[in-house]
Amino acid sequence: MQYLEQERMLRKEGLNGGGLRLEKDAMHSLKEILACFKVDRWTKLVAKKPIFELDTIVSTSHAQVGQQNRMISDTWSRLYKCMDLAGRDVDKLQYVINAAESIQQKLEEVVGGGSMSNASTDLQTYFGCTVPDIVEIQTPPVSVTKGRAKRMKTGVEKAVEQQMHARMCHYCMQVTSHDSRNCPEKRN
Template sequence: MDAQRHSQAHNDNDSKTKYPHCKTTLAIEKHASEVYTNSVFYEFQDEVHKGCFSCDIEDLIKENEQEITIVKEDDRRRTYEVVFNCTTNDTRCSCKMFERKGIPCRHMSSVCKRKRLELIPEKYVLNRWTKMATKKPILGFEGNIMEQCARMVDRKKILNDLWSEIHSCVSLAEDNEEYLSDLVKSIHTLRLELEAKKSGNVPPPSKTQDIEFLIGAIAPTETLIKPPKISKNKESGPSGEKAATSGTESDKWLKGDKEKAIEQQQKKKRVCRGCGELGYHDIRNCPEKLSS
């Protein structure tokens, strides 16, 4: 996401500060450089250039208010039919490039050149390809501005302008270390002024407020979810009141064979009255007595 935001901010800054070079003297190409983003303009510029130098008009048919122009490209045998409305300037081409990509094709450009149009008809300048695409409000399905968006339109425009100015300043100063240092000092001074203004009216946030801000939720007044009860794990003895009242070690933990063997080795050996040998047993559990 950070890479996408950086790429978008870089492209927005280029579209605002860098003006692409026009290959022709057509006013329609200059108009495209003013409204389109740089990447979209270069695609449209290629279509305009090919429309001027690679397309020929083979036939022209007039029907009422419409003109049907037959356009042929130099390197293709196929011809394309462009329908132009002289009253509304509506243009349709049989190649359907505008319907597919949202950019007027070379055949439409050649007709616009012949009609000496200085501006691209507003109908064929899609909002998503313009420099102002992110500054316009979001519309709902019925064409109305969404309620949540309506409250944020002005704030969104100001934020977009702010980010645009910041990226423009960084772009201008990135090649000069002195300019970068001055820019950092200016931003640091401005940040201190904003902090002073904010701290004068609003008390500093508490630790609880900081945690709520990071989590994105407000702490409830009543605790409904509590820690779970202690479960009886493997090899564990009785828990709860029984373990608390007994207080013995054996009640809290069931000893394993290894632990029993270690405790047995720590005991002092004694003489068994049954077999007469030193060991960890007595006459009650003497091995010889048990075997017999």
């Protein structure tokens, strides 16, 4: 019955026999695409599935895991169906919010309220240690990070210093690695 009404509307709008060939006048007179031609991939409801795969529950029996997955999927589909029924109506959305809050309160009472896991408890269980009450780490000493007090010698300069041969200093009259120009006794 609904199909016949939509076909009459198509003929009225200028579509030939329900076909997809539109005439120029019919294109300008259409205000929106009819529901029978709207595909889910064009709407925001295309991602009507939970984003995360919840297969991390380890169970002894495969049938129990399958049943849990079906229950999780059914829960998500019911939640999305409720949101779809609420649409953009503020009163209906407020009703959904109130219902979700009441469900959350009931679940917190069942679980025990305070035992709901949060990020810090998850990290503590993952690493196997607790956060200490008193922090015993001291701040590092302040250091100068810009520049250097003395110029760094290149590899060539280091090699030249190592290969220096002994020579006779005419100031102190010793065979050493210095000469009379840079004799340490001359400086004193």
